Amino acid sequence: MNHEGTMARRAAIGLLLLTLAATTGASSLAQSKATIFEGADLIADGDRPVVRDSAILVEKGLITAAGPRSSVRAPSGVVRVDLRGKTIMPALVNLHGHVGYQKGATFAAANYTRETIVDQLNQYAYYGVGAVFTAGTDAGDLAFQIRDEAPMGALLRTAGRGFAAPNAGPGVAAMRDAAYGVTTDDEARRFVREIARRRPDFIKIWVDDRNGSVQKLSPSLYRAMIDEAHQQGIRVVAHVYYLTDARDLVEAGVDGFLHLVRDAEMDDGLAARMKAKNVFVTPNLSVSGRGVVTPRWFDDALLAETVSASVLDPIRANATGRGGGGPSENAKRAYDIQVRSLARLHKAGVTIALGDDTGIQNSFSGYTEVMELQRMAAAGMTPAEVIVAATRTPAQLLRLNMGSITAGKSADFIVLDANPLDDITNARKISRVYLRGQELDRAAIRAKLTRP
Numbered sequence: 001m002n003h004e005g006t007m008a009r010r011a012a013i014g015l016l017l018l019t020l021a022a023t024t025g026a027s028s029l030a031q032s033k034a035t036i037f038e039g040a041d042l043i044a045d046g047d048r049p050v051v052r053d054s055a056i057l058v059e060k061g062l063i064t065a066a067g068p069r070s071s072v073r074a075p076s077g078v079v080r081v082d083l084r085g086k087t088i089m090p091a092l093v094n095l096h097g098h099v100g101y102q103k104g105a106t107f108a109a110a111n112y113t114r115e116t117i118v119d120q121l122n123q124y125a126y127y128g129v130g131a132v133f134t135a136g137t138d139a140g141d142l143a144f145q146i147r148d149e150a151p152m153g154a155l156l157r158t159a160g161r162g163f164a165a166p167n168a169g170p171g172v173a174a175m176r177d178a179a180y181g182v183t184t185d186d187e188a189r190r191f192v193r194e195i196a197r198r199r200p201d202f203i204k205i206w207v208d209d210r211n212g213s214v215q216k217l218s219p220s221l222y223r224a225m226i227d228e229a230h231q232q233g234i235r236v237v238a239h240v241y242y243l244t245d246a247r248d249l250v251e252a253g254v255d256g257f258l259h260l261v262r263d264a265e266m267d268d269g270l271a272a273r274m275k276a277k278n279v280f281v282t283p284n285l286s287v288s289g290r291g292v293v294t295p296r297w298f299d300d301a302l303l304a305e306t307v308s309a310s311v312l313d314p315i316r317a318n319a320t321g322r323g324g325g326g327p328s329e330n331a332k333r334a335y336d337i338q339v340r341s342l343a344r345l346h347k348a349g350v351t352i353a354l355g356d357d358t359g360i361q362n363s364f365s366g367y368t369e370v371m372e373l374q375r376m377a378a379a380g381m382t383p384a385e386v387i388v389a390a391t392r393t394p395a396q397l398l399r400l401n402m403g404s405i406t407a408g409k410s411a412d413f414i415v416l417d418a419n420p421l422d423d424i425t426n427a428r429k430i431s432r433v434y435l436r437g438q439e440l441d442r443a444a445i446r447a448k449l450t451r452p
């Protein structure tokens with residue numbers, strides 16, 4: 001065997017040993033022994049009655065029983081975790097995010113590395129998010145690799161590269177090259193077949209002219225893409241801005257909207273068509289309301305747990321420098337339109353799923369999701385409806401084995417100091433997070449993310 005071959009073989013064996021060490025290390029105890037979590041108030045699903053004095057049995061990362069403590073039999077040698085006084089709810093699932101571009105205070109394509117993404121997946125997990133779908137800004141193989149490897153932290157789901165008219169995808173320059181630029185029906189179908197080979201969780205399209213500054217994806221092109229995607233067994237989600245485009249996309253067969261419409265209120269006719277054609281929406285109120293809603297997000301102690309002052313101080317200085325940081329009339333009007341649209345869609349029975357456009361500039365993983373819960377409640381959803389929209393619904397849409405705390409599901413849950421069904425802001429009071437049956441080391445994540 002030549003020298004290079006030997007080196008390659010040694011490297012391969014080294015990697016194998018490292019992988020074995022990683023999978024049989026500290027986590028093995030938690031994984032091999034059954035664990036029972038006892039005494040908490042259990043929200044197995046947002047819309048089911050709370051189980052007082054509950055027990056959850058977890059074996060090899062899966063929930064094998066959950067219910068009143070008296071109904072759950074613990075095997076001998078089980079590890080017992082006393083959670084009296086706490087409330088347990090399913091982990092959150094974010095159906096509209098972007099990963100890899102923000103690092104510290106910078107926002108750039110050069111930040112898009114495995115380390116940046118894994119840090120963000122851990123930041124998501126810190127706030128109780130068990131999975132995130134990233135919408136069209138993942139060029140290359142990296143997101144698909146991380147999806148398949150499932151490192152500790154939130155699970156990653158991805159659309160890979162999204163689709164737009166040439167140079168008309170993501171609104172910010174740093175992300176723009178990640179999208180395919182499509183000009184003909186033939187290209188539309190060819191590119192969809194190309195990305196379909198990687199089995200994206202959805203296909204993402206942008207239908208927006210960015211206030212007249214770029215070319216909008218034409219109805220003929222998005223019809224070709226939706227048709228081709230559906231032939232490949234893949235659903236299509238759309239970035240949309242204008243009411244007229246939303247109406248036509250529903251008729252063209254789109255499966256979901258990643259924004260509420262922003263030029264006008266969504267009307268009863270559109271709501272009825274979305275309901276009839278089973279088109280879901282992620283509201284993104286948290287991001288849209290950043291400059292509008294008080295108290296100001298950058299002053300929130302919950303955010304400072306994972307984002308250092310060196311990142312937040314310039315943001316605060318910038319905001320207060322511009323006329324005292326008060327919201328513009330335009331921003332307020334645009335936000336109010338979306339709040340009323342969400343209330344109307346919700347009333348009409350349209351499927352609502354947690355999604356925030358998290359990961360665009362200064363929209364921080366996990367924290368943004370916790371705030372989105374409050375924004376959905378402020379738009380008129382009950383805490384129970386908000387919890388369903390943030391857990392079971394997006395989990396089902398992403399075909400994930402999470403979103404409820406029932407036998408057979410992955411053990412992904414949040415332990416809270418107070419019950420979010422009483423007040424949704426109690427979702428901020430996170431005591432512990434468990435993903436795939438393992439407790440997250442929140443102190444270590446916090447230390448790493450805020451290291452100067």
Ligand SMILES: [Zn+2]
Pocket residue numbers: 096097098135258357
């Ligand atoms: Zn987005």
